[in-house]
Amino acid sequence: MPTQYIRKILESRVYDVAVETPLHFAPFLSERLKNNILVKREDLQPVFSFKIRGAYNNIIQLSEEARSRGVVCASAGNHAQGVALSAKELGIRAVIVMPTTTPDIKVKGVRSRGGEVVLHGDSFDQSLAHALSLVETEGLSFIHPYDDKDTIAGQGTIGMEILRQHTGDLDAVFVPVGGGGLIAGIAAYVKYLRPDALVIGVEYEESACLKAAMEAGERVVLPQVGLFADGVAVAQIGEETFRICRECVDEVITVNADEICAAVKDLFDDTRSVTEPAGALATAGLKKYVEREQITEKNLVTIASGANVNFDRLRYVSERAELGEGREAILAVTIPEKPGSFRRFCETIGRRNITEFNYRYFDNRDACIFVGVQMHPETETRERLIEDLTDAGYAVEDLTDNEVAKLHVRHMVGGHAPDVDNEVVYRFEFPERPGALLNFLKRVGTQWNISMFHYRNHGAAYGRVIVGIQVPEGERHQIPEFLDDIGYHFWEESDNSAYKLFLS
Template structure:
């Protein structure tokens, strides 16, 4: 610890970085009943804390080492830190990146002057290739985490935290990939303030440090999830394991949904969009802080904001579940007129976030429904009990990965022998009773044969509905739509309907 404290205080980080803000998260603090602070490492020049360790390592190289050039393997943020630092110091930088690296990070490295080589499906594949090139071309390898100078550079965050929050502090939650950030912060914080708990946080599907601590040594994971690609490391480092196993108070793990909910919290507070790895520590804080038995504030590290725009839809879909503010249910109801109205009435004024249905032969209908929750799991169990008490079969799919990723989008298909079906697209006003008003206005002999609805957080909900209306009743149906007053479009002639949903 003494050696690392000296290295941290002697760091060259502030030649390129400034002290990042520590911000109180007001809404989350009120919700959790404890002051919560966010360390804004996403505000550094490469939008990640990785600049600290990379620059400190390269700045410490001798003149002869700088002439040789540097190489690293990285899923993105370390790569940007190395490329930025090398350009600043005037050193050639080769970056090996796995094929799974988000394109935003690859483009950023190239803009910073790094020579990018795409190789392998995982970080470990890229690392082995980088080590081969390092030996072949006599380059200097800049490890993303398992290097004393890199660890010391990341440890400067610990210095800032203790200076920025001198009052009572209960815990610091730190994301772990290979462990460099956690090792650096813990080395400094535990030296000066050993009573502060330093808690590592990893994704459940990439918990390499937790596995190492359980085994007593670094061990490779059989599989590594890549949603939080910035911390998707198969095996913890030797040096980082030595430090983390001694200095960390605990390592907690979080799910993809919990990470997405944390991204939403960061956005709500900062209007900045964190990458999944950048929100891991806040996800851990949200999950674990209630277990702390000591008073004081809790800090999470917002470690990066290199998010691919095309991932936002997935994050938004999963955030509500991660916050436990939505229940996803598979419900069996009678396939007969009036069943939908009865079902919606049972839910009362609860907001329906999703509703998927396609008619099928038989006495029962299967619907996939999302319901907004105000009281978390207790309310979900109350809803399930209510539906079952009315003789409906209910399957809780809130934590069903297959349902969340795929099945919710696949409810439907063709139905043989379906007559008089019309397909309409609607915009429903997002207010209680909008769906019930639609259902109650339908004539009893107009059968709903398809229904898809998903709340996207706007003023209007987009709905696709198939309705069986006999030809002689079409004028009455048109009058119903006019009186309903909802924006609508007839999609019966749409080729997408004809190819995938309509009759053969």
């Protein structure tokens, strides 16, 4: 047990800039989950995120001479604003290196708090390398976002506040995990004073670096990370944070994007706060844990860690929240291509509301329709709907958990191309900045013909694209090396059932 952190947490200097945030009872969530749910409102900090605690405590612990030279960090979001405001409060220089893909709202947020913004590189790694070079060339002190003892201690004050604000039975605390600074600080304090309380980490399934490290027994580097929950998009857990987590964290749960979007909606319903995806991560994990364990009447705390979300991104969150709550099913259904078929299909659906219907004529035998159906999980399951349709003679495939179907195909249905041969399909993420899409098209289209393309802006720092490329069988072996040279994250989707049903 890392007991040396207890004193560091108690002596942390965070309240010069941070506030003691409330622990709010969540009535709607509590009633629905049949447990006592408490939300730690770190979205109410001056920078709308818990990061201000660790940033300020790290800077204030520097010597006066080091502070006088100024500080530097690499961040695209919450840590950047925490460092900028902390430095402004102390009257010192703060250089914030941010990727060129950083949304304008976050750049303005840092500048408004007195930070000198340096836009460098397309990725965090490139920004980090430049920030570290400024340590050498300008004598600035680097302020680490998570893997630093003073940063961890600053975040640990959240655990101290939770135990002071809730003195009764405490069954579990759910904490979002990126690099591990927040959960390390909270876990060290809570497990020392309340060893009976569970500390459960929650990670986005596409950036689950702590879970991977726990399973391997050592820190590992994820080959790639998903960027939907950008506040926790970290490829490797911190060295010091992992040391603490191995001793103090009871379990790590992973959740998907839909479950996070549903949690954003849950927190809005209970607090009227619109959290960022990473800010709702812990709540998504709490819901998943309650469903899995079938527990009731327990005292559960979730951390609402931040609310720095681009307004444009809410479109995507809203669209996916119903899926995350189990209130919408996405299905591919084959119906006869003849008059009256759609009416008969609707009669089979019954009083269930159809939320989406996509179809285009292909041949005179069968029609494959892409349909969304509203569900009421309190009274019926998706499995029951599929069973009803199957019993009525329909061929049904469930696409509710199919990312390609939800991100792309639902906007492209009707694109069958029987005369296109040698088509392979890949899904990409690339930096969302002026000229990036054109650059992507130029790079991908130089060697083979592009036979299908879909892109939709989701208000995030990274664009998502699905591409069909005509590649002769004898040249398929060249694809991985060719795509690696482009430098974007990619996944092959040639065997994806949604693609085969609607687009191939």
